[in-house]
Amino acid sequence: MSSAVRRLSEVPVGERAVVRALHGERFLSRRLMEMGLLPGVEVEVVRRAPMGDPIELRLRRYALSIRREDAATIEVEPSR
Amino acid sequence: MTKPNAPQGILLLGNPNAGKTTLFNALSGHRARVGNYPGVTVERRSATIEIAGRRVELLDLPGTYSLSARSPEEAIAADALFSADASSHVAVLVVDATALARNLYLALQVLETSMPAVVALTMMDDAEKQGVRIDVDVLSKTLGVEVQPLCVPRREGIDDLRAAIARAFERGARAPLRIESEVDAWVERVEAAALSSNAANTTSARAYAAWALLSLGGDELEGVPSAVRAAVDEVHRATDARAIDVALVGARYRFIDALVAEAQTDEARPSRTERIDRVLTHPVFGIGIFAIVMLAIFEALFTAAEPFMELIEGGVDALKELAFAVLPEGILRDMITEGIIAGVGNVIVFVPQIAFLFLLVTLLEDSGYLARVAFVIDRTMKGVGLHGKAFVPLLSGFACAVPAVMSTRTIERRRDRLVTMLALPFMSCSARLPVYILVIATVFPSDERVLGVFSQSSLALFSMYAFSVVMTLTAAALLRRTILRGPTPTFVLELPPYRMPMLGATLRTVWEKVRGFLVEAGTIILAFTIILWALLTFPNDPAREAYFEAERERVVATMSGAEAEEALAELDAEESARVLRESFAGRFAHAIEPALEPLGFDWRLGVGLVASFAAREVFVSTMGMVFSLGETDEEDESLRDELRAATWPDGRPLLTPLVGVSLMVFFVLAAQCMSTLAVVKREAGGAKWAVFLFTYMTTLAWIGSFLVTNVGRALGLS
Numbered sequence: 001m002s003s004a005v006r007r008l009s010e011v012p013v014g015e016r017a018v019v020r021a022l023h024g025e026r027f028l029s030r031r032l033m034e035m036g037l038l039p040g041v042e043v044e045v046v047r048r049a050p051m052g053d054p055i056e057l058r059l060r061r062y063a064l065s066i067r068r069e070d071a072a073t074i075e076v077e078p079s080r
Numbered sequence: 081m082t083k084p085n086a087p088q089g090i091l092l093l094g095n096p097n098a099g100k101t102t103l104f105n106a107l108s109g110h111r112a113r114v115g116n117y118p119g120v121t122v123e124r125r126s127a128t129i130e131i132a133g134r135r136v137e138l139l140d141l142p143g144t145y146s147l148s149a150r151s152p153e154e155a156i157a158a159d160a161l162f163s164a165d166a167s168s169h170v171a172v173l174v175v176d177a178t179a180l181a182r183n184l185y186l187a188l189q190v191l192e193t194s195m196p197a198v199v200a201l202t203m204m205d206d207a208e209k210q211g212v213r214i215d216v217d218v219l220s221k222t223l224g225v226e227v228q229p230l231c232v233p234r235r236e237g238i239d240d241l242r243a244a245i246a247r248a249f250e251r252g253a254r255a256p257l258r259i260e261s262e263v264d265a266w267v268e269r270v271e272a273a274a275l276s277s278n279a280a281n282t283t284s285a286r287a288y289a290a291w292a293l294l295s296l297g298g299d300e301l302e303g304v305p306s307a308v309r310a311a312v313d314e315v316h317r318a319t320d321a322r323a324i325d326v327a328l329v330g331a332r333y334r335f336i337d338a339l340v341a342e343a344q345t346d347e348a349r350p351s352r353t354e355r356i357d358r359v360l361t362h363p364v365f366g367i368g369i370f371a372i373v374m375l376a377i378f379e380a381l382f383t384a385a386e387p388f389m390e391l392i393e394g395g396v397d398a399l400k401e402l403a404f405a406v407l408p409e410g411i412l413r414d415m416i417t418e419g420i421i422a423g424v425g426n427v428i429v430f431v432p433q434i435a436f437l438f439l440l441v442t443l444l445e446d447s448g449y450l451a452r453v454a455f456v457i458d459r460t461m462k463g464v465g466l467h468g469k470a471f472v473p474l475l476s477g478f479a480c481a482v483p484a485v486m487s488t489r490t491i492e493r494r495r496d497r498l499v500t501m502l503a504l505p506f507m508s509c510s511a512r513l514p515v516y517i518l519v520i521a522t523v524f525p526s527d528e529r530v531l532g533v534f535s536q537s538s539l540a541l542f543s544m545y546a547f548s549v550v551m552t553l554t555a556a557a558l559l560r561r562t563i564l565r566g567p568t569p570t571f572v573l574e575l576p577p578y579r580m581p582m583l584g585a586t587l588r589t590v591w592e593k594v595r596g597f598l599v600e601a602g603t604i605i606l607a608f609t610i611i612l613w614a615l616l617t618f619p620n621d622p623a624r625e626a627y628f629e630a631e632r633e634r635v636v637a638t639m640s641g642a643e644a645e646e647a648l649a650e651l652d653a654e655e656s657a658r659v660l661r662e663s664f665a666g667r668f669a670h671a672i673e674p675a676l677e678p679l680g681f682d683w684r685l686g687v688g689l690v691a692s693f694a695a696r697e698v699f700v701s702t703m704g705m706v707f708s709l710g711e712t713d714e715e716d717e718s719l720r721d722e723l724r725a726a727t728w729p730d731g732r733p734l735l736t737p738l739v740g741v742s743l744m745v746f747f748v749l750a751a752q753c754m755s756t757l758a759v760v761k762r763e764a765g766g767a768k769w770a771v772f773l774f775t776y777m778t779t780l781a782w783i784g785s786f787l788v789t790n791v792g793r794a795l796g797l798s
Binding site: 067 | 145146148150178179180181182185212294297298321322325326329330333346353354357361362363364366367451455456458459460462468570571572573574575576577
């Protein structure tokens with residue numbers, strides 16, 4: 001595994017990353033994947049909520065918000 | 081080909097915010113029948129419409145991103161799809177053109193069955209503005225069904241869509257779309273089990289098998305054939321469930337990505353939504369705007385609804401007087417005025433607050449801001465195991481639990497919704513305020529300053545409100561960890577594009593909510609009002625009636641003018657006090673006095689607690705009756721004097737400051753409101769939740785009151 005691999009929760013606001021794997025609880029992962037957040041897709045971290053959590057992601061032409069603790073279970077690599 | 085006499089239906093499926101309900105309204109001409117799906121409190125909207133000469137049932141299924149389900153309420157769309165006959169049904173797949181890929185996922189799940197289908201491509205105008213162009217022909221050819229672009233608000237494409245639906249009915253069952261994946265061997269194993277147990281028709285069994293593989297395992301679904309369950313278990317034992325999920329979802333998105341690449345061109349213009357969100361979710365402005373919007377909701381419930389509620393109350397009183405004057409004296413007149421008219425009044429008095437709350441909530445939801453409310457406040461709500469969407473219902477609880485409980489429908493998952501509606505009745509609603517005012521004015525008359533700044537009374541009032549908030553949050557946290565324990569509440573929320581809400585549709589939604597309340601909760605409230613009136617009135621006592629009649633005649637014979645009037649009023653007040661004391665409720669209060677005494681309450685406060693079931697503020701007028709004062713309100717000085725002077729038979733004062741606080745604590749905690757219980761029964765989907773709510777809150781109220789009174793006494797307070 002390369003050192004470039006990190007968690008989605010660590011990606012700074014305004015940057016993009018490509019999803020590698022989802023390690024969260026099965027049903028959460030399934031739900032995220034069915035909404036298009038699955039390995040191979042590019043995600044942009046748009047902003048954090050005013051109190052720091054949750055975060056807003058942009059993928060597949062729409063905005064999705066998830067909690068940081070859940071974002072921490074998603075493994076990403078740098079955008080190509 | 082369709083069978084001539086089979087019941088025909090259209091299933092409307094689509095993502096949340098894809099314009100599904102707007103399309104439903106356009107197709108049905110706003111003639112929705114609104115009800116609930118059996119067993120789950122998810123709204124079921126349907127209408128009978130005519131398509132090319134046939135009468136068909138149009139069913140608006142709940143908005144969802146996928147058919148996959150974990151709970152019965154998530155499975156509504158899948159159940160409807162897999163149980164419907166493909167020879168007599170058509171699926172209309174609502175696909176939002178501005179988020180084509182994500183919307184196509186659900187569409188593919190449906191197209192993998194043999195049900196005839198049409199794709200309704202909505203939001204075409206928004207897509208164009210964002211520089212998105214979609215090649216409808218490519219889409220149609222690849223998916224194997226007709227694709228109809230629409231702009232529903234401008235009614236563009238509706239007639240063409242109807243024609244396409246009619247053609248789909250004519251063509252009948254399709255060959256299912258087949259999406260290959262690397263786990264096909266496992267899918268086939270489950271497909272065989274699905275076929276053997278008739279879980280789905282032959283041509284849709286593969287789609288059902290894929291659905292079962294994604295949905296089953298750690299789920300709460302009902303009605304899945306045991307053979308299918310066994311097959312999925314077997315697959316999950318043989319290989320990693322998550323690997324299967326990734327393969328199945330991945331295969332669909334590979335298909336979608338290839339299709340979107342071919343059918344869509346995107347100039348990637350920055351959207352209007354993104355510019356608006358820079359302000360509305362900004363760390364500083366965002367919180368400010370959030371506070372203003374929440375304050376507006378608060379204002380609407382408290383201030384704006386107030387004149388309408390007063391108007392209703394005034395009208396009900398006028399009607400009561402009219403009936404009183406017109407009808408002959410007797411028990412029937414009392415039942416009509418104090419039972420039926422008062423009961424109807426108890427129901428419709430909620431209408432202004434329900435209407436205002438739903439007007440605002442629907443506007444916020446349709447505009448897209450409600451999702452941002454949840455986004456901004458989720459961090460705070462998470463601590464007590466609540467969802468960000470629970471904030472608006474909780475806030476509304478300060479005004480009235482009835483509309484607040486109804487507004488929990490915006491919360492997606494049943495468990496999150498239940499936690500919210502079972503905790504929010506602790507929020508100090510406006511009906512508790514008259515009770516606080518009466519008690520505080522009675523027990524803290526001198527209004528001394530505490531620490532030289534705060535008055536005792538405002539401190540006491542503030543404490544009750546703060547206590548109610550603490551209790552609400554504590555209850556939510558405890559419920560989440562005990563009886564409503566379950567999967568961690570996830571927060572996966574689309575932040576939909578901002579859109580201009582349509583006023584006509586909004587008003588219709590408000591009316592649907594009001595009507596639903598009147599029909600379902602209203603009848604229960606009316607019935608309870610009549611029962612409560614009977615408990616406070618019966619049994620009749622001819623001897624008592626004869627005594628007061630004789631007394632009245634004596635007054636009329638011996639006195640005149642103002643003196644006689646005063647004496648008669650006194651007699652009336654004395655009689656109603658006796659009726660109350662000797663009524664079933666009065667006897668009940670006497671009977672339970674041993675249980676109230678440890679709290680410092682006697683039977684007179686007890687009868688007030690019973691009567692306040694109609695609405696908490698009724699406690700005040702009941703106290704007026706108990707103390708033979710006739711009609712009173714919380715500002716009445718004579719009522720305060722009577723309460724201050726009231727003693728136990730042995731001469732100890734009844735309502736000491738300590739007992740006053742204890743009584744207010746009881747009112748914060750007790751589920752002393754039949755309307756809340758009626759609406760919880762409706763929204764939670766069963767009387768057992770209303771019974772549970774009543775039991776746990778009233779038990780807590782007793783314990784809380786007991787602690788205040790007895791710890792206070794032990795500390796030497798009185």
